[in-house]
Amino acid sequence: MNMLFKITNALKVFLASGRSLRSLSEKGASVASTLILHNCRHYIPVLGAIIDVGANQGQFAIAANHFYPGAHIHSFEPLPEVYPILQHNTRRLNGISTYNMALGNSTGMLEFYSNTYSHASSALNVSALQKNMLPKTATSHRIEIPVQRLDDLRHKVIFTSPVLLKMDVQGFEKEVLKGAMASLQQIDYLLFETSFVHMYEGEPLFDEMHDFVKELGFEFIAPVGFLQSDKLQILQMDLLYKRKNI
Template identity: 30%
Template sequence: MEKEDPVDISRAVLRIRKLAAAVSTRTFRKAATRGVFASIEHKPAFARFENDFDLIVDVGANKGQFAAFALERFPTSRVICFEPLSQPAAIFRSIFGSDERVRLVNAAISPSPEKRLINVTEHDDSSSLLEVGDLQSVAFGTRAIRTEEVHCGPLREFIRVEEFGKFNLLKIDVQGFELEVLMASNDYLDRFAVIYCEVSYVPLYKSQACAWEVIDYLNKAGFRLAGVFNQVSLTHGLPLQADMIFLREHLLAPLEHVTSL
């Protein structure tokens, strides 16, 4: 099948911005020397937050793209990152290994403690515990090249209750495994004020839950959708995926305080 071209609103501009940002801070420079560029595209999603998070839990950290952004945006936050693949985890450690704010867990979050095979793709940030679907292959040219056995378990296996503060963020980017990660974090969901999650409108990986299922699950857990960012669509307009931010109800601004729609 011929590869489709997914269209991001500002893909080329974003690449230029990332290159420019790579020299702007010590953390960004260190990451860039290892071929890792901070995910500055998430900045608008977090513009509303004036205070740092006490704890940021980054599930699907890859080489530390989001961690680099988060440490600059929220410099006093502690960050616990989960990356199951050995090679990205090694690069992550080379960047953040001496940073006392950061702890890396070389594991995946899943409902049961077990060993599982992860499908490793050519670009390892598309790797998933699920099989690559046809639409993911057509839209992004994603292809699994091997499998790797990884350690998995629920969030409570890796984080102690006392590590949480009063204002905590859960970030999820796990290539179709989002709902399973939320279920595996259920014991701790009430500890989070904010959840930031990449979701898909259509199945990109086999047996994945789509956006409305994630939204429904989080609604029942007391979170409300509060923003959609970084949407990616095909050239003919079909939306594929986006980053969504969910807030506890008490953090939502009343509609009468919104000055523009």
């Protein structure tokens, strides 16, 4: 019953956003990303640029293009087998640039866990807790991927204000921010997923991330999405922050 309620509510928001049910069948279409961006739109009426870190197959980029058609989207996806899918799914979008790399706090190569369920791939290993709750995330193998700091890419990534930095990097968000200290002066909003339990080994949990982002000069706006267990425990939440004094 809970799942039926969530699906029905999601479809209502999908239709209210102006997207047709037919568009759900398009490659890369995502109800979850539509819900998150539908909620973001309440707080951010317009964006000039979106930095999409952890793009996967383009789910967020496709939804973002609908809600913010005037924004240039910079999508970063490191997995070599997923990146061509991202390119294919977003090929008809105007104003998108894609990059086959991770963002972090170093430049070079990064050891990475490529998960059979690609959404769960991360620079951090999946925790025993997550494997137990979500068995489809239990299998991964180590690879090496290219990584760069956002600060080193400012000659490529044009920060047209207002700018949203979205991060969905499975516990690696703090490292992305550490590599973007100079860039943050030009970033107006942060959107990232944070955990309340350890879904990945060594990931910073909500309290640590919230305090860290506040120290960087951002203030909390609202939660815009969440992940629940079958027992209705909130495991992760998508949080929206804005730079102070904007």
